[in-house]
Amino acid sequence: MRFPNFSNRLGRRALAAAALAGSFLLSGCFWLDGPQSTFDPRGPVAREQLSLFYTTCWVSLVIFVVVGSVLAVAIIRFRARSDADLHAEPPEQHHGNPIIEVSLIAASVLSLVIIAIPTLREIWLTYDIPEAERANSYEVTATGYRWWFKFDYPNEKALVPDATGKLVSAALTTGSELVIPAGRPVHINLRTVDVIHSFWIPKLAGKVDMVPNRGNLLWIEADKPGYFWGQCAEFCGESHALMRFRVIALGPREFNDWLNAQIAPARKLPVDTASEGSRPKAQFAAYRTFKRNEPGYTGKFDVSPLDAWRAQQLPATDEDPALIEKGRQLFKTKTCIQCHTVRGDDASGVTGPELTHVASRTTIAGGLLENNRDELHRWIHAPGEVKPGNTMWVTGYLQNNIKLTSEDEDALMAYLESLK
Amino acid sequence: MSSDAAAGTIDHHFDPTTTTGIPNKKVLMWAFLASDCMFFGCLISTHLIYRLHPPPGTLPAKEVFSIELTSFSTFILLMSSLMMALAVNAIQKGNLKSMRWSLLTTIFFGCIFLGCQVYEFRNFVYEKHLTITNSILGSTFFTLTGTHGLHVLVGVIWLSGMLAYSFTGRLTEKQAIDVESMGLYWHFVDIVWIVIFTAVYLLEYI
């Protein structure tokens, strides 16, 4: 079968161009301000990095257009017009041209210098908080675990009741959602307890890795209050794809309010033994059953995430103190306290995320699932189905042989939901 | 131009069958040694990185290493290189008997070196309590010197094989290139040891 003789060379070239342009253009139809898009910087570090990227883009575009045009012209102008041409005498056998060579090398070096200068400047700028702003900076430590992030606030002191009930100082630790003051540089110390992770909040800054036995640092700043998505960006095992987190930047007053709420020990609701009987109301569990890999988010949240986060700080309206109390006891008897800390509830495990105010977070399971009733049930019912290989399932449920009835789950959920 | 020659008329530095005049086996050995250089370079770098960033609780190296014993074994290895050079020289002159004696002493010195290494390793493990698994210093030290020791062992086996072969009557002046290549390898192993000795044992003194 002979290749169709495209005497219409133009037609064939148009076909090629169209095919190429098609695929290129299609890719442009992307949502360029998705939750993790680097094209939508919300802080100075990300902005500087993006502007450097645009510089490289422009230089590359110019090079591509210039060189590409010469290549295109060469292909069009010098192709053999017919079979006869191919057997004709070969063209003049030029071997090279030193002047062209040298000038092209010079031009290449020049275009690289154009990129190199801002690069050097940005390397220093983005590495650590500029001197002038250090006084105003805020300090946080982020630690990578398989597969969640822990956040410590070294300059804050949380409160925990001691044996006598007196409140004493303790470290302020949260997980999965990093709340920072907006408009101030934040200095993040990066640590890990197991393998290499990478801390990436695309809208605020490029990533820096968390490497064992290495003290890395990252600095970020959110221009204005906002809600940002982040994700681990270094392969760390089976649930690497599900190791996510959020960053919430708040104005000074809101941030203070949040801090005060976090510093307090776990919320306790008085159980009214007089009225309503002390029997806890059972919740009729009509929870959704999820298929493995089903998404853990609802579109509603994305409409206005920061508002949704603010709403999350408020307690639910249908709290049942007796059920919550039952859940608190189950939290102990089902060995959850071995891995989780809830300040004030005799729970001081450190293997898993700190849960003192877990209900004030918009996500659970390491930034993976939206923190609503169905998802919370999904998580505590069968964690192994949600996050393959996760420690809560393997070391917790399986090794400790945790078995939960639906009443247990109801009570635990009520308890966890009360931890605002 | 054919290489049927009485002793001494072969030019051992020029091989007319190759483009450059250097025998193929020699070029091969040099290229291989360049590669082995990088190999040891990476091992030594690993050791140095950990030496210069020791984790807390590491045994101080000065307390472990015995410069006296290692200086002795270094000297022995250097002498073995001298013997090796003599062996190559001998076979290039067609003097099989002299070559055999030189090879034998090379092997002998090589074995003394290996014996010193074995003694040193046992001393570190049993008396100084430095093992390959109980610390980073142990891991990097034993891996580095152990790999070098393996190279020496391979060399000793090769030398012994060549020595045995020399009794079959098939090793003549024409095959000097084989002995010369082996010599290059042996000298390389020696030079690497000088570097290791300096970087590992003498590190605190330089």
Next chain:
Amino acid sequence: MEAIAKTDFLAKGAQPAKPFVLWRPTAKTGLVSWLTTVDHKRIGFLYGISGIFFLVVGGIEALLIRVQLAVPNNSFITSAQYSEMFTMHGTTMIFLVVMPIGAAFFNFVMPLQIGARDVAFPRLNAFSYWTFLVGAIIVNLGWFMKDGAPDAGWFGYAPLTTRNFAPTHAIDMWVMGLQLLGVASIAAALNFIVTIINLRAPGMTMMRLPVFTWMTLFTSFLIILSFPAITIALIELMMDRLFGTNFFEVSSGGLPILWQHLFWIFGHPEVYILILPAMGIISEILPTFSRKPLFGYPIVVFSGASIGLLGFGVWSHHMFTSGLGTVATAAFSLMTMAIAVPTGVKIFNWIGTLWGGHLSMRTPMMFALGFLWMFMLGGLSGIMHAAAPADTQQHGSYFVVAHFHYVLIGGSLFALLAGIHYWFPLMFGRKVSEFWGKLSFWLVFIGFNTTFFPMHFLGLEGMPRRTYTYDGNMGWNLGNMISTVGAFILAIGIGIYLGTMVYTYYKGERTVKDPWDGRTLEWSLPNPPPEYNYRVIPTIHARDGWWYEKRHKDEIAKEEAEHAKVEDAHGGIHMPFQSIYPFLAGVGILIGSIGTAVIDPASHAQYPGFWGPKIAVTMAGGAIMIVSVFLWALEGSDGYHIHLNDDGSVKGEEAHGGYASKH
């Protein structure tokens, strides 16, 4: 291959009397002839079909990845399976496809281009291939075992690969397999270096070498100098896993960053190992199909050398997010930009070659032009990576995936596919159909761009790599779907390409000698070339030696006649004997590796003391290998002489001892 099969003339009795183990195999056809071959053309063929087989394997792994990622929250394969897929896809494509197909060309073409009859050490050459095959087997054994295939990424960062986090044998097989692939590569590279330096035909000065041979030389130097770094890294990891040493043991103060440094000191030169042969092939095809010499030959050669050299100084650009510090980051950033200069120079020179030529748009030329466009794009996205602060947004995301696929597929693979088309008539005497060739080109080109161009955007929109799933509200859905569709188009294109090759091998139209009006020496040979390559070793008078010969036919004919007489007087054409020992050494290595990597250490209850199945199998394999090497040394580099009739057929033969002969 027919010419090789016809030289079936050597009788065993012609060899001098010696012990059985030192008899040299003489079969010229059949399985034994392949197991004992030392002919560089056959070994090249073996590398080639192995590479193509693994291209299909790696491609299937890629398709499984793309199906899983086609839609958000997909459950086509599990996370654990996905980890195996992306690990093995990377390892396979780099070590089992691009490198062996490159090696196939180095083996087949390079000795022909320098006017040699074989490489300097034919048995070592065979050993390289068998060791490669053993490495390929070991790395893929996990698919058939409970432990599963390696699953920690193709660069296996510690401590994810330590016993703590990877307790099964999957990573042991990865380490051992990679180690063997390294040994095979180093052995082959050493051989090529000696060959190019020492076995050139008279008059073939270094500055008359075809560019492909230059790139072979540079690639070989890169191999022998960079592979030791990964050898050490793998040894250290293996010792941690097998013996409990502390190289990467975090609790004892081990530094995982050391693994990264060692790996990338190898890893970066490795990518130049993958691209330089491709650049060499393009540097042969463009001049041939433009009917003009390569523009700026000396500077193209010098650029190749610069790229090789500078390639050792940029490794930490793979580690810009590891917290290197400002000074180191700046240094590596600038060096990475610097290396763009020689790369760009080559592109300019290729365009200069086209300019003013008569361009023949045959299939090899189409692939070569495709290479130019795609490699330009890949190189430019590489420059974007060089700006370290911008790179911190790109690293670990799909932007990097886009970049390296542009240079590896758009670059290396396109060039290899071009080379297969280009040299097919020489190797097999048949011409590939232009229609099917061009069809496969367009499908591959369109499929490739459709798959990988969207990934630039996916990465910049925050999609990390090596993730088995993603949520649907991140804005990545359309990009991933397009990418998956493209992957299937690419797969169809590759399928048609391979199908065409297989068809042509058996039923393709026979072709005349030198169908492309080539410029380099290999085209002066009959197709396929006879086992002995050149009747008479040519004398070279200029760069593009064959082009010169065609235009000075009388002068060359006279020269040849004289040299033929001289060669005959010296005893004829020297051919090396075949040998079983490279293959047997490989068998020993296979057994030993299975012992090291696959067998569990003995439990003390069952096997108190030192001995157990693991040690026994490892030592048995090692013993077979050592004995094979020993006998390999003892059998000597013997050969036999052949004399040719005027028409190129073989007259008679006589065996002789290797050392006494001149040739």
